Amino acid sequence: MLKVENLTKTFKQGESNITAVSKIGFSIKDGQFVSIIGKSGSGKSTLLSLLGTLEKPSSGSIVIDGEDVTKMSEHELTNYRCKSIGFVFQSYNLIPNLTAIENVMLPLEFAGLGKGKRFERAKQLLDQVEIVEDKQTRRPTRLSGGEQQRVAIARALANKPKLILADEPTGNLDSQTGKKIFDLLHNLARSENTTIVAVTHDLSIAGKTDKVFKITDGKLKA
Numbered sequence: 001m002l003k004v005e006n007l008t009k010t011f012k013q014g015e016s017n018i019t020a021v022s023k024i025g026f027s028i029k030d031g032q033f034v035s036i037i038g039k040s041g042s043g044k045s046t047l048l049s050l051l052g053t054l055e056k057p058s059s060g061s062i063v064i065d066g067e068d069v070t071k072m073s074e075h076e077l078t079n080y081r082c083k084s085i086g087f088v089f090q091s092y093n094l095i096p097n098l099t100a101i102e103n104v105m106l107p108l109e110f111a112g113l114g115k116g117k118r119f120e121r122a123k124q125l126l127d128q129v130e131i132v133e134d135k136q137t138r139r140p141t142r143l144s145g146g147e148q149q150r151v152a153i154a155r156a157l158a159n160k161p162k163l164i165l166a167d168e169p170t171g172n173l174d175s176q177t178g179k180k181i182f183d184l185l186h187n188l189a190r191s192e193n194t195t196i197v198a199v200t201h202d203l204s205i206a207g208k209t210d211k212v213f214k215i216t217d218g219k220l221k222a
């Protein structure tokens with residue numbers, strides 16, 4: 001369970017302040033797939049960064065499974081992010097000089113798994129997102145955009161996070177590939193009971209998720 005209350009984030013811009021997220025509140029049940037829509041600059045990425053504990057809120061609380069993550073120390077947060085949250089970005093953010101399987105193995109190394117176990121789990125995840133064996137040992141530049149995003153999803157799932165945060169994960173893909181990536185996320189959410197919060201521009205995709213949050217000028221409109 002994820003519960004957000006009165007969440008506000010203000011950035012200082014020289015003399016003035018920008019309130020990117022303004023008094024947002026909602027709750028999400030385990031395993032729900034929630035999409036966030038809204039115009040460019042409305043505060044979607046800031047909200048996701050707050051949920052991912054990458055940014056500290058100016059005020060408000062984020063309670064995940066009974067724990068207020070806004071009260072954790074930096075050290076606790078680093079552990080928490082690694083263990084409990086998977087991130088998927090528009091630009092995939094794979095490490096270019098590592099192969100697909102090495103990219104997926106990396107978070108498992110931080111989690112302290114031995115090499116054999118890391119390889120086994122990474123391979124299983126890549127199979128699950130339908131990256132064929134021959135492509136698992138390729139570097140990202142030798143994969144299509146859709147394939148790179150599948151690898152990024154496998155990496156996000158590596159440590160079995162309770163929460164996946166995806167910021168316009170299909171923003172660089174054609175609409176058909178984008179739909180397939182969303183279906184993939186949806187199926188994973190169902191089978192692993194993972195909660196997913198995804199920003200998207202595609203209203204036909206958003207319409208298929210369990211809940212849609214519309215953000216306007218940092219505020220949530222139901």
Ligand SMILES: Nc1ncnc2c1ncn2[C@@H]1O[C@H](COP(=O)(O)OP(=O)(O)O)[C@@H](O)[C@H]1O
Nearest residue numbers: 011013018020039040041042043044045046047
């Ligand atoms: N680190 C930052 N410093 C200053 N202003 C920021 C920062 N991040 C975001 N903003 C501002 O906050 C507002 C919301 O940005 P953002 O969350 O990126 O919107 P979206 O993802 O919906 O396009 C924008 O006005 C943006 O310029």
Ligand SMILES: [Mg+2]
Nearest residue numbers: 044045046167
């Ligand atoms: Mg954004």
